Amino acid sequence: MPPPGKPARRFSFFGLNSTAYSALSGDANVKVPQLKLEADKEVYRPGDLITVNIEIKNVSSSWSLLIEKLYFEIKGIEKLDTQWFTTPKPTPDSRQRRGVMMREYAFMDSSSPTIVSNQIISSGATRTYVVRTLLPSLIPPSYRGATIRYLYYIKASLTGQYLVFENGTSRVESRQEVPELDERLPLQIWVTQKSNGMVGDEGHTDGIVPVMPALLDVYWKELGGDEWVKAAESSDEVEEGYESSRDEILSVSSYNPMKEDLSRTFGSSLSLQSFSGRSSNRGSLYAEGRASIASNVGPPRLSVAEVLNDPASDRSPTTLSPSQPPRHLKAFSAEDDSTAPSASGTSEGFVRGRSYNIRLDDQVLLRFSPKNSESTYYFCDMIGGTLTFFHEEGARKCLELSVSLEMTETISRNYVHHSRRHTPTITKVFSDHHEVVADLVQTSFLFSVPVDGPMTFTTRYVSVQWALRFEFLTNPKNVDLTRYEHPLMIEGRDKCEWILPITVHAPPSRTASAQNRNERAVTLDPLWVRT
Numbered sequence: 001m002p003p004p005g006k007p008a009r010r011f012s013f014f015g016l017n018s019t020a021y022s023a024l025s026g027d028a029n030v031k032v033p034q035l036k037l038e039a040d041k042e043v044y045r046p047g048d049l050i051t052v053n054i055e056i057k058n059v060s061s062s063w064s065l066l067i068e069k070l071y072f073e074i075k076g077i078e079k080l081d082t083q084w085f086t087t088p089k090p091t092p093d094s095r096q097r098r099g100v101m102m103r104e105y106a107f108m109d110s111s112s113p114t115i116v117s118n119q120i121i122s123s124g125a126t127r128t129y130v131v132r133t134l135l136p137s138l139i140p141p142s143y144r145g146a147t148i149r150y151l152y153y154i155k156a157s158l159t160g161q162y163l164v165f166e167n168g169t170s171r172v173e174s175r176q177e178v179p180e181l182d183e184r185l186p187l188q189i190w191v192t193q194k195s196n197g198m199v200g201d202e203g204h205t206d207g208i209v210p211v212m213p214a215l216l217d218v219y220w221k222e223l224g225g226d227e228w229v230k231a232a233e234s235s236d237e238v239e240e241g242y243e244s245s246r247d248e249i250l251s252v253s254s255y256n257p258m259k260e261d262l263s264r265t266f267g268s269s270l271s272l273q274s275f276s277g278r279s280s281n282r283g284s285l286y287a288e289g290r291a292s293i294a295s296n297v298g299p300p301r302l303s304v305a306e307v308l309n310d311p312a313s314d315r316s317p318t319t320l321s322p323s324q325p326p327r328h329l330k331a332f333s334a335e336d337d338s339t340a341p342s343a344s345g346t347s348e349g350f351v352r353g354r355s356y357n358i359r360l361d362d363q364v365l366l367r368f369s370p371k372n373s374e375s376t377y378y379f380c381d382m383i384g385g386t387l388t389f390f391h392e393e394g395a396r397k398c399l400e401l402s403v404s405l406e407m408t409e410t411i412s413r414n415y416v417h418h419s420r421r422h423t424p425t426i427t428k429v430f431s432d433h434h435e436v437v438a439d440l441v442q443t444s445f446l447f448s449v450p451v452d453g454p455m456t457f458t459t460r461y462v463s464v465q466w467a468l469r470f471e472f473l474t475n476p477k478n479v480d481l482t483r484y485e486h487p488l489m490i491e492g493r494d495k496c497e498w499i500l501p502i503t504v505h506a507p508p509s510r511t512a513s514a515q516n517r518n519e520r521a522v523t524l525d526p527l528w529v530r531t
Helices: 018-025 244-248 260-266
Strands: 034-039 049-057 064-081 102-110 114-121 126-134 148-165 172-186 214-216 219-222 302-308 354-360 363-370 376-378 382-389 398-411 425-436 442-448 462-474 494-505
Touching: 034 148, 034 172, 049 064, 049 148, 064 126, 114 126, 354 462, 354 494, 363 462, 382 398, 398 442, 425 442
Parallel strands: 102 214, 376 494
Antiparallel strands: 034 049, 049 126, 064 102, 064 114, 064 148, 126 219, 148 172, 302 354, 354 363, 363 382, 382 442, 398 425, 398 462, 462 494
């Protein structure tokens, strides 16, 4: 069978492409060699050493296998949905298929695709090659989002022939073309807390995605060998790009305080805000088609003050004035989204007994006490807290409560498509809790951070963040509660909202797991921008 003019690189779940299979089916006596990839880890981090075993098995009992070329490649790919992004013209390292809305950019690639060539494997024998390469120290995590994806994979390809030698000689008696074999293995990348792009670094002003493709040197040896050999440059034409059909590579996707430049880039998608007073004939937060009733008072003023429980004193907490909150918490109202001055003498580190007094106008409506006094969580962690209501302390009563665990994907203002400028954020709700609390003094909720994240991170294009969103329904101000048998019978409702950002990290590596979690800085900077 004549060899093909150019090897086809179509991926197949069975290790060979359609052209190769048709060539193989022409001779029922020829068995396909087996090509297998095995990585040494399930999860990698930037700067890790990747070790991959490439196993080639000649399953034929009568033919020797000639490996003409064994290719190896490792790629990191950024895929943008062009319906959401305004991107520059494609570079030689990027590609976009006609009619496809995804633009692809290979920000990481192997510099030498050829591992070995012209090697013979006897019939029934198996040969294993070990390949090593070092990941760059600054790359994005694996992530499959609504508008952008960061994917990693390794791939091995084999071209060769089956040979039969004359008895006792090295002369080839007959040969049979072997269909090209392709095997691909997705890689899972988790970034560390210091390399998630959330903290500005003078040396990394372009973000955690390499602007120019990072070329990785590849080294190999035969299993059991002693010396590592650098992969040789291939003189053949190298395949350009990669197959978009491999979108189904599963990816998973942490976060330190954001600085002011990041807030300017992505906007205040997580911001404390109080909605204008709205009334309704129904009390539910999820009621549709609510009839609006004009209110004769101004919009409610929602503000938050942190409460520090002093274990040395009695149980009554010391409330910090909203006008002088600690540096990691600022107070806001409906009309003012500017930051308040910092309180002197307040530590920015770990604080025991943290809770938040949530005020509506001049009344403390309720207090939220997180289950975990830190704002940093890992995959699978439980997140929740207790809410205490102060129904007797003012004219307003909290009637209904809704809490949700949300992840937001916010597109940078520099790259968002003009049609999406007013809606650059996509929100995904992972857990929610709704409850009527008019007759409750205290309630609680408990969510679980997903086992596969994604983690909090940011690149030049997007910022992925997590938050707890609280929504409160109260009776309107200046309503005589004595006229009603129960507060829920009041027709009007005022709605206000508070957002508490949290940080989600991937689980620490084994070497870092011994470090105390108290060493991580606790801050709410993504919510309140420091000036």
